[in-house]
Amino acid sequence: MIVNPIAGGNDKTEIINASREFAQNEGVELIEFETTGEDDENAIRSLYKEHRPQRILVAGGDGTIKMVAEAVEHNDVIIGVLPAGSANGLSVDLELPNDIQETLKIAFHGNVMEMDMVCINDKKSLHLSDIGVNAELIRNYEGSKIRGKLGYALQAISTLTDLDPPFHVKIEANGKTIETEARMVVMANTQRYGTGVTINPVGKMDDGKFEIVILKSMDVFLIGKIIAGNIPLDSEED
Template identity: 35%
Template sequence: MQKEHPQKLLFVINPVSGGKGKEDWEQFIREYFREHTHQMEFFLLTGADDSVSILHHVETIKPDKVVAVGGDGTVKLVAELLKGSAYTLGVLPAGSANGMAKEMGLPLDRTEALEVILYGEQKAIDVIAINEQEICIHLADMGLNAMLVKYFDESPGRGMWGYGRSVLKMLWNKRVIRAQLQTDQGTINRRAYMIVLANARMYGTGVTINPKGDLQDGKFEIVIVRSLNFLAILKVLTSKGKFPDEHIEVHSISDLKLKTRHKAYFQVDGEYRGRLKEVHARIVPHCLNVMLPKTGDV
């Protein structure tokens, strides 16, 4: 039995994550803490000035931990508010993919995830600052995958059918990007189908794009997908393998100025950001405190 130290916890709940209702998650959390001495507060996302409201709650309550209950979008929303502060982020995976939770080695079982939030190990992870406007915890990219994110967001059908239609539309409309990449390691000129800014290793689908990914190494990788035929793309998108080594080029860097000849699709942590010609990215080391499993627990 672990010794109990009363903690003040603020749960930020996305009521639609993973198709689950808000009553299910709040009820489960309350039931779990029934015999604990911790203080709980709840905030339900509404989509209207959520960031301002969450900050108000954080400043008023001054919690020991702020727990994002949702998918990657919810985790990113809370992380944006906590970066560079002394507050600690906890994650209760409640989305459909939970790519960030998987990358951090967090259990997807909700009881086990709550155990990590209470008794895990606090660690400071890196993030990538994108255009000095937002952070990327996981993966940002320009090209094919960003196009797929856009098409899937616009798709009238969800699930595998919606994803399949989006993949076919992406393959039909794919374009080569002509880019200049100015990094702290030198300048690179490339033609590519996709350029990934990778703090992490894999997408939420399980596809490994950056085997070198490490959230605490003070670096991020640019992964340049220079060539990929139709069958290779289809295999990668429908499996949990990794991009073939012969099709990619990887560089570990800390700063990047990316310029393209024509505007290209761009996404950050699964959120489409439009068509851009320039992106500035830089690593921000150890700026986000996160509750992770203790070494040896996973």
């Protein structure tokens, strides 16, 4: 079990104790490793080679899960997600329950699916990666006390008042070239952010494909459509 103690800024004691108890009741040996932020990926790789576990549980956020996936990407091992980060976007897309005991059942015994991994500038992505206005929006969202779609909407409106100028993008894919001004570009392997907001409604994490979502404009009306799950596709405003 890989635990990131600082992910999400919350105490991991409950998750750790519940995981230990669950493992003991199941007669499963649980080897624990706490990340430090220094050479964790190599340490995890070494632990895997030493113990050859059937499953690796990850108590952390999307970044921790990505790091573990990179460390063992060429090995036949199952990763069980125990959401413990700030937004936990991947767990939202996986539709994991909020109850820790139900999540542990899935992590220890749940059905297995293969998941695509996207490589962007030699960095791996399992979920969503973006450039543009969303970075500032997420920073504002993380600093607010209101969560979920309402919190995202309030921070989106606030962020709109201080937008950077649009930037020029050129995308070459599937034999086509697109050049346009954009406010935000998303490389999406899944559908939703941790807030529950759907940015890529056609995304499937195991179809061997990823989508590129270009937001050419960013106004209250478009944000309303996105939050309502009605992001426009192949239109002049998407």
